[in-house]
Amino acid sequence: MTLKTSKRIVWIGITWCFASIFIGFGVGQLTQDVGYQTLHDEASDRLLSSIHRVRGELNAYHYLPFLLTQNEDVIQQLTSPRDSTDENLAAKVSRYLEQTNLVAGASGLFIVNRAGLTVAYSNWRDQQHLAPDEFADLPLFQLAEKGEEGRFYENSPDKRAYYYLSAPIYNRSDFVGAAIVRIELSSLLSESDTLPDELFTVSDDTQHIFMASNEQWLERSLDRIAEPSYLSLTNGVRAQLWTLNQQRYIAHQVRLDDLGWTFTTLISARLNERFASLIGAITMAGLWILGVILLFLRERRLKHLSQRETRAVLARNEEQQRSIIGNTEVGLLTLNTQGEIGFLNSKAAQQFNLPLSQAIGQKLNDLLLDVEPDSALGKGLMQLHLPQFSPIIGAEAKGVSHGQAPFPALISLRDMHHSEDNAFLVTVVDISRRKQLEQALLDANESLEHKVKERTQALEMAQQELIQTSKMAALGRMSTAIVHELNQPLTAMRTYIAISKQLLHDPELVKENLTLLDDLTQRMAIITSQLKTFAYKKPEQLQAVNLQTAINQCAIVWRARLEEDNISLTTTGLQSNHNVLADNARMEQILVNLIGNACDALQDQSNKQIYVHSEQNDLKSLTITIEDNGPGIPESQREHLFEPFYTTKPMGQGLGLGLSIVAAIVRDLQGSIYVDASPYGGARFILTLPSTDTN
Structure with a gap:
């Protein structure tokens, strides 16, 4: 019991450990999932904040193009003839643009005439870097020509990413040029505009990053920073995870x-x-500690219960011993x-x-009769004072009852371990x-055996009578069929003999009658040969019979019938090494019967086909299938086909022994045969016979 309890505690402990690991892992995963949900929401908020800041910074420059269009010096410069442009006026406009840009903080302010040529710009001090027709083909200039506000983003591998704003400049109602503001996107947001741990990128449709919290990401492709993966959260959100420097981010x-x-915002x-791993580990450790506490409390409780039960058992045992000894x-x-x-009880x-x-x-020996010294009880009584004493259980002996006849008893002898004087306890059970x-049961058994013997003899006699009756019934069916089959040729023979007597003067007619008589005797020989085959004793030695040769011999036997009835015999799968373990006569008997039955079944068919298929299952068996396209055999008749004298043909066309002979031969050859429906419409006979390889 203690071993079983210990094993149970061990298994409970192992189960608790695995459950703790599973629960801790689950709590960690749940905590991580909730954290991912929170980070996803925070990333969404930060993304909206980043968009708001970028839009705010861009909108801060929205007024600049319109401010430049209102300057009279700008309009005057654009309306003055190009060859008569005042240099002081151009310098004044450029300084105006420079001062305005210093206040606005744009990357550059430009004034473009109606031909798309830059006539003034804020960065006039580094004039060598400016192409005069830089804005002529840009969409923002074309929009300005149409009188619309223009916005244009430019980013190429060799240049910085810029965002342009444009506004048309009119002299009264005539378009004279455009004011253009250029904003460098990489420096659009200052460090004070972003949080210390904020990571974000802004990329175009080619995934080219032109604005990012990390300067190393600028001018790089978004898909080269990290390969995103996706995680389905319990709230139905499909979060995007990025891995950067072996660290994961919610994107x-x-x-x-x-x-x-x-x-793109990353957190x-x-x-x-x-935190999720810590929560999982704390949960796991807490469950382990709880398990240890519960185990300690359980063991403490079991110890107290065991002590109480032990005291109670000892008290009950003492009471029971006193009661047993006195009243047993x-x-x-x-x-x-x-x-x-x-001591002895009552x-x-x-x-x-x-x-x-x-x-x-x-002495106990004086109270027992016929205790042999070599018996187990005799040896036990002689070894009471020796260390090699062994207990004795259920030894039979006869007890002396003073003044009465001896009584049979079962004696058990064992030492009392808790006795101070090395006493031994003896139990005496009267088994009279x-x-x-036992004697009554022995008498009943002898009587029952006698009755069973008599009943067995009666059953054997009844069985012999039943077998004899079955034989007589089979003989009756057989004799009826034989009488019917032989009656017709005998009657014909008597007729032909009578006619022959009348025709003795005409030898030719007598010869014709004798030929007919010979045919009738052949028919009677065939009928009796079936009976001979039915009683045929199997040969002692079997040999390899080539299946192809046996089928050829069968075809020779039925050649006239096949040609006369226009029946096609087709063989498939037949190999030269297909050999069965049998004898030639019995193998040919099987094939002749089955093919003959197939010919009989095709009597009323128009297209008459018989198929013979051979297949080697393994090195030990061969399957032969014989089927036709006749009317088939009803399923209700198939279970009786192999019974002797059972036939589906009209009376006078067979004894019903053909298939029973085939079944008997197949059983003798350690094979099997059964009938089934053919896919061609007729019957299919499937034989499985032992095979042998003569190669």
């Missing part, structure tokens, strides 16, 4: 259709994953190492018919009643 992206830019998931129906004695009785005193005072001090019952 949130959105594309602004008006700008054609994609904003590190490291703290969330660490089994005789109890105690012996010392000399075999002398030190049942033992009653069994031996001795008062307690006379029994004390007597059991012996009486």
Whole structure:
């Protein structure tokens, strides 16, 4: 019991450990999922904030083009003839643009005439870097020509990313040029505009990054920074994860259709994953600690229960021992190492018919009859004082009952471990009643055996009578068929003999009648040959019979019938090494019967086909299938086909022994045969016979 309990505790502990790991892992995953949801929401908020800041910075420059269009010096410069342009006026306009740009903080302010040539710009001090027709072909200038506000984003591998704003300049109602503001996107947001741990990128439709919190990402492709993966959260959100420098980030992206830019915000998931791992580990450790506490409390409770139960059991045992010794129906004695009785209960005193005072001090040997020294009980009584004493259980002996007949008893002898004087306990069970019952049972068994023997003999006689009756019934069916089959040729023979007597003067007619008589005798020989084959004894030695040769011999036998009835015999799968373990006569008998039955079945068919197929299953068996396209055999008749004298043909066309002969031969050859429906419409006979390889 202790071993089973220990194993149970071990298994419970192992199960608890695995459950703790599973629950801890699940809690960690749940915590991580909730953290991912929070980070996803935070990333969404940060993304909206980034979009708001970028739009705000861009909108801060929205007024500049319109401000420049209102300057009179700008209009005057654009309306003056090109060859008469005042240099002081151009310098004044350029300084105006420079001062305005210093206040606005744009990358450059430009004044373009109606031909698309730049006539003034804020960065006039580095004039060598400016192409005069730089804005002539840009869409923002074309929009200005149409009188519309223009916005244009430019980003090429060799240049910085710029955002342009334009506004048309009119002299009264005539278009004279355009004011253009250039904004460098990489420096659009200052460090004060972003959070310290904020990571974001702004890319165009070619995934080219032109604005980012990390300067190393500028001028790079978005898909080369990290390869995103996706994670389905429990709230139904499909979060995007980026891995940068072996650290995972929650990413949130959105594309602004008006700008054609994609904003991406990244938030590190490291703290969330660490927190989730910590929560999982704490849960796991807590469950382990809880398991240890529960195990400690359980063991403590079991210990207290065991102590209480032990005390209670000891008390009950003492009480039961006193009660058993005084009131038990089994005789109890105690012996010392000399075999002398030190105590006996009332049942033992009653069994031996001795008062307690006379029994004390007597040896147990004096109270038992015919105890052989070599018996187990005799040896046990002689070894009471020796260390090699072994307990004795259920030894039969005869007890001396003073003044009465001896009684049969079962004696058990064992030492009392808790006794201080090395006493031995003897139990004496009176088995007189059991012996009486055993004798009665022995008598009943002898009577029953006699009755069973008589009944068995009666059953054997009944079985012999039943077998004889079956034989007579089979003989009756056989004789009826034989009489019917032989009656017609005998009648014909008598007729032909009578006619021959009348025609003795005409030898030719007599010869014709004798030929007919010979045919009739051949028919009768065929009928009787079936009976001979039915009783044929299988040969002792079997040999390899080539299946192809056997089928050819069968075809020779039925050649006339096949040609006369226009029946086609087709063989498939037949190989030269297909050999069955049989004998030639019986193998040909099987094939002749089955093919003959197929010919009979095709009597009323128009297109008559018989198929023979051979297939080698393995090195030990061969399957032969014979089927036709006749009307087939009803399923209700198939189970009786192989019974003797059972036939589906009209009376006078067969004895019903053909298939029973085939089945008997197949059984003798350790094979099997069964009938089934053919896919061609007729019957299919499938034989499985042992094969042998003569190669």
